[in-house]
Amino acid sequence: MTIVGERFRRTDGEPKARGEAIFGVDYLPQGTIHAVLLRSPVPSGRIVGLDVSAAKAMPGVRAVISAADVPDTRAGWVLREQPLFARDRVRYEGEPVAGIAADTLEQAREARDTIRLEIEETPAVVDLDYALSEDSPVLHPEWESYVPTLGEYPRGRNVAAECISDPEGVEEAFEAAERIIEDEYRVQRQYQAYIEPKGAVAIYQGGRYEVHTAHQFPFNVRDRIAQYLDIRPSQVRVIGHTIGGGFGAKLDASIEPHACALSRAAGGLPVKIVNTRTEDMITCPSREDAITRIRTGLDKDGNMIARELVVIAGNGAYSGEMPWLASIALHCARGVYRAGPTRVKSFLVYTNTAPTGAFRGVNGVYLYHAVERHMDHIASVLGRDRREYRLQHLFEPGEVLLNDQVLDDAGILGEAFDAVEEAAPWEERLAATAGPMKGVAIGAAWWVTNPMPGTATVKLNEDGTIGVITAATDNGSGAVNLGITQIVAEKLGVQPEDVYVTMPDTDAAGFDAGSQGSRTTRIVGKAASIASDEVIGKIKQTASELLEAAPSDIVIADGKVFVAGSPDSGLTLGDVAMAATWSVGPIQGTGSFLTPFPDFNPGCATGLMFPSFPTPTYHVHLAEVEVDPVTGAVKVTRYVVAQEVGKVISPNGVYGQVSGGVTQGIGYALYESLRIGEDGRYQERNLENYRLPLAVDIPRVEFSPLEHPDPDGPFGAKGVGENSVLLGAAVIANAVVDAIGVPIDRLPITPEVVLKAIAAKHSAAVA
Amino acid sequence: MKVRRVTTTEQALEALAEHGSAAQPLAGGTDVMVQLSRNEISPDVLVPINDLAELSTVETNGGVRVGALVTHETLAKGALGSGYRSIAEAAHTVGGWQTQAVGTLGGNICNASPAADTLPPLLVHDAELELRSSGGSRTLGLEEFLVGRRQTRRAPDELLVSVGLTPGAPRSGDVYLKVGRRSAVEVAIVGLAMRLVFDRNEIVSKARIALASVAAVPLRVRAAETLLEGEALDGHLLDEVSAAVLGATSPIDDLRASATYRRLLVPGLVRRAAGVCARRAGVSSPVEEAYQ
Numbered sequence A: 001m002t003i004v005g006e007r008f009r010r011t012d013g014e015p016k017a018r019g020e021a022i023f024g025v026d027y028l029p030q031g032t033i034h035a036v037l038l039r040s041p042v043p044s045g046r047i048v049g050l051d052v053s054a055a056k057a058m059p060g061v062r063a064v065i066s067a068a069d070v071p072d073t074r075a076g077w078v079l080r081e082q083p084l085f086a087r088d089r090v091r092y093e094g095e096p097v098a099g100i101a102a103d104t105l106e107q108a109r110e111a112r113d114t115i116r117l118e119i120e121e122t123p124a125v126v127d128l129d130y131a132l133s134e135d136s137p138v139l140h141p142e143w144e145s146y147v148p149t150l151g152e153y154p155r156g157r158n159v160a161a162e163c164i165s166d167p168e169g170v171e172e173a174f175e176a177a178e179r180i181i182e183d184e185y186r187v188q189r190q191y192q193a194y195i196e197p198k199g200a201v202a203i204y205q206g207g208r209y210e211v212h213t214a215h216q217f218p219f220n221v222r223d224r225i226a227q228y229l230d231i232r233p234s235q236v237r238v239i240g241h242t243i244g245g246g247f248g249a250k251l252d253a254s255i256e257p258h259a260c261a262l263s264r265a266a267g268g269l270p271v272k273i274v275n276t277r278t279e280d281m282i283t284c285p286s287r288e289d290a291i292t293r294i295r296t297g298l299d300k301d302g303n304m305i306a307r308e309l310v311v312i313a314g315n316g317a318y319s320g321e322m323p324w325l326a327s328i329a330l331h332c333a334r335g336v337y338r339a340g341p342t343r344v345k346s347f348l349v350y351t352n353t354a355p356t357g358a359f360r361g362v363n364g365v366y367l368y369h370a371v372e373r374h375m376d377h378i379a380s381v382l383g384r385d386r387r388e389y390r391l392q393h394l395f396e397p398g399e400v401l402l403n404d405q406v407l408d409d410a411g412i413l414g415e416a417f418d419a420v421e422e423a424a425p426w427e428e429r430l431a432a433t434a435g436p437m438k439g440v441a442i443g444a445a446w447w448v449t450n451p452m453p454g455t456a457t458v459k460l461n462e463d464g465t466i467g468v469i470t471a472a473t474d475n476g477s478g479a480v481n482l483g484i485t486q487i488v489a490e491k492l493g494v495q496p497e498d499v500y501v502t503m504p505d506t507d508a509a510g511f512d513a514g515s516q517g518s519r520t521t522r523i524v525g526k527a528a529s530i531a532s533d534e535v536i537g538k539i540k541q542t543a544s545e546l547l548e549a550a551p552s553d554i555v556i557a558d559g560k561v562f563v564a565g566s567p568d569s570g571l572t573l574g575d576v577a578m579a580a581t582w583s584v585g586p587i588q589g590t591g592s593f594l595t596p597f598p599d600f601n602p603g604c605a606t607g608l609m610f611p612s613f614p615t616p617t618y619h620v621h622l623a624e625v626e627v628d629p630v631t632g633a634v635k636v637t638r639y640v641v642a643q644e645v646g647k648v649i650s651p652n653g654v655y656g657q658v659s660g661g662v663t664q665g666i667g668y669a670l671y672e673s674l675r676i677g678e679d680g681r682y683q684e685r686n687l688e689n690y691r692l693p694l695a696v697d698i699p700r701v702e703f704s705p706l707e708h709p710d711p712d713g714p715f716g717a718k719g720v721g722e723n724s725v726l727l728g729a730a731v732i733a734n735a736v737v738d739a740i741g742v743p744i745d746r747l748p749i750t751p752e753v754v755l756k757a758i759a760a761k762h763s764a765a766v767a
Numbered sequence B: 001m002k003v004r005r006v007t008t009t010e011q012a013l014e015a016l017a018e019h020g021s022a023a024q025p026l027a028g029g030t031d032v033m034v035q036l037s038r039n040e041i042s043p044d045v046l047v048p049i050n051d052l053a054e055l056s057t058v059e060t061n062g063g064v065r066v067g068a069l070v071t072h073e074t075l076a077k078g079a080l081g082s083g084y085r086s087i088a089e090a091a092h093t094v095g096g097w098q099t100q101a102v103g104t105l106g107g108n109i110c111n112a113s114p115a116a117d118t119l120p121p122l123l124v125h126d127a128e129l130e131l132r133s134s135g136g137s138r139t140l141g142l143e144e145f146l147v148g149r150r151q152t153r154r155a156p157d158e159l160l161v162s163v164g165l166t167p168g169a170p171r172s173g174d175v176y177l178k179v180g181r182r183s184a185v186e187v188a189i190v191g192l193a194m195r196l197v198f199d200r201n202e203i204v205s206k207a208r209i210a211l212a213s214v215a216a217v218p219l220r221v222r223a224a225e226t227l228l229e230g231e232a233l234d235g236h237l238l239d240e241v242s243a244a245v246l247g248a249t250s251p252i253d254d255l256r257a258s259a260t261y262r263r264l265l266v267p268g269l270v271r272r273a274a275g276v277c278a279r280r281a282g283v284s285s286p287v288e289e290a291y292q
């Protein structure tokens, strides 16, 4: 192989570096007018008055719409519960109430200021435990009338979804336990903090809507718009643009349906909406806040023989894709360690806050944080070495999981521990961090590669270059511009710069399940590989006639097509393309792919919406930290990753994803939080207050890829993009606890949290 | 809003005289542009002064005189020499490379933020400000110049021209310590500057301590300075100094940190600062290593 596994420049790199790339927020077709949304200023209340007449009379205003002007329907990915504009109640701060389109942004804003919105505030439900209690007001008294889109699932009152697995033997195992260790961890929300705020341009024309948006999942935008506007999905065309980051926040529609409704109300003028950063932050489907309560029973030798995990996670006011993810708790309840019979209860809870959503490593980051913090706690209570204790309980090849999924390849976990050991020998690192205020920790995880379908058409252009038509999206990861590009280039014997991949367009390409869950390189790469095989067959057929040789003797390499053994006497790909075009017709091929869910036991749990983990990958991370005893600041001094990738398609792409995921993990562990105040409002409302780590705060990540090619993946590839975020919080929190000798049970671990913990320890010591 | 182009200090002063408080000097613009976009200020006339070469020089013969337009980048590189490390350290923490490249010392002073990083080190170097109007010049101590959050004694027609610093002394050391939640582009949760001059017997002959982000303006803590002067450094003394600092300051709760955290920080910062000053002055330090 000369292309797969080699380093190339990403095909979108230069235009981005030169400032030529047109990001979604840059897109401005002629005649565009500008719109803003009037959003609820309060987290909870009844709308008792809405008067837009003054706004309609303001200069430049083309349309003002609210719930009264759009179909009385509800939309949602998993549950149809969300109105386009709040009708009688507002359920979170920032919920859209009205839309205003005008010739200029200033005019739209000025008109918005004249709208009279009267809301009778009601107490906001904020606390997760309270929301679950009988005393709490119910956010959606009409919850029973909401229609699920993928079949019914357990929900009710303020429980947006639950997944419960309570197999036999758990209680008995706890009763047999010599001792029981118990922990509770609390985590805040995390904002995806992409550079490009959400924006869209929508044009209503000829009974259809054309939508331009920089989005991770254009087909989902299409479907959501169709739900909100009560039309057929094919009446919506979504065209993707270069994305300034998404990390999961751009998987569901946000302002696109509003732009559509406004364009229609404005007689079909293109309507553009771009969130301000504050709007973007306070309405973003951020990573959920959560409480995890974890208990483990130990036998007299310290072996783990019983486990219980209870998760209460914040759904916000509406569900988005979250109910689908509640069952991930089942798959991560023990991490990658045997722990005996296990009970899992996962509750997704409505509160009067912005709807939460997907963020790289959905649910996993705080589940692994809980499991791995708990593992260190158990090891320290037992006085056991933390690494050795993990190895003793590590999943083995053929491990049968709580849902009866079988992990034939779980032995890779041991290899990952070995790879980290080689880079950073545990005994040596323990000694190196033995002094005060230094700490080290190790942790492990497994994770899914999103299996959902994708498709690609590959065509041989008449000049010998390759076109790939797909709705796959490059969210910045390089999955398209490196991954799919290198796969197709390798298959067809051309250089990556001779492969052109279209931007997503739901009219032009088949369904694609979006850039999520590390799926694009694997799923669409495989579809493109299948399509390439069809193209190869046609090239060989055509060339065999031109070169008078059997198709099986034809070789395609380095842009040439020749008979095996005589590379100098061949044709160019362009020659073959031209010959085919004017004899049998243009050469193209099409492929589709998805991964089936691995077998599981549907009876193992209720609410098992995400039933098993397809194409699992395995991960071991090690972190070292230094704590400043004066300020409490934590510096990550070393970070080591061993990760199963199947096959490295693009070394630059893989390393970029690994260091990016680790960076977001460090951000989650130490810096970032959207704190929800008692009034239900976010306290961090702009990037001046929301602390993202900077390049200077991040060490260079040491990375060992492990390659066990997957027979179904393109060249063996498994998912790489998402999973490096999983263990940052786990290993950094444990390393900090190792450094200061005081447990810390919440994230993020800010300098203030650390210094207070140190101070409390000192005053306890003095007392 | 108009922009008034000027090429000499005299023209700038004329513009200020003409428009009074409706005019706003614009140096690096790293405060002005942010405040304009947030509608916190609404001047009729912007007077860009960033091309005035006369205000961009550093003189280091005897005492030090720093032009108001000298950038943080220049200061961070150590343009003032080894006796003024605290100023270099502070300038090095003002935002990031971008803000340091254009942001000026004069802007940091005249903006008078409670969290302004260069102000504590300027205070410990007894900074004197030269203010000039078309009517003449006057000199004012920095402490006196600072009135409150974003409030100074600058008259609307005055420009800050330069900053004079006390000459360096043998056996002296200075330092600026800044606490934030990340390593750059951070508003100080607490900033502490210290300068200590020692005599031959390692007795503190002169002490200066100033802090940012613990009151409405960066301030010197005279009570703490007095405790140090005439004494040799030791742990007990530093505890008293910390107590004096805490007594003189009034930290608040805000989004960045709680008042409790700010108070918790002070003893450690005082110890660390004293240790660094001693080391830089070449005298022995009583401060344990972890705190350095």
Ligand SMILES: Cc1cc2nc3c(=O)[nH]c(=O)nc-3n(C[C@H](O)[C@H](O)[C@H](O)COP(=O)(O)OP(=O)(O)OC[C@H]3O[C@@H](n4cnc5c(N)ncnc54)[C@H](O)[C@@H]3O)c2cc1C
Pocket: B024, B025, B026, B027, B028, B029, B030, B031, B032, B033, B034, B049, B068, B069, B093, B094, B095, B096, B099, B102, B103, B104, B105, B106, B107, B108, B109, B110, B111, B115, B116, B117, B118, B154, B158, B159, B160, B161, B185, B186, B187, B188
């Ligand atoms: C991203 C970012 C990060 C920042 N981080 C920090 C930080 O960490 N620490 C910190 O202290 N500051 C920080 N700042 C604030 C700012 O960069 C500094 O205060 C800087 O020193 C201002 O200098 P300037 O030349 O840009 O001032 P300008 O914005 O041009 O002016 C500031 C004020 O001073 C007045 N002024 C300027 N020069 C004169 C003069 N010669 N005579 C009279 N009046 C004058 C102006 O009219 C204005 O009121 C940050 C700003 C940004 C945008």
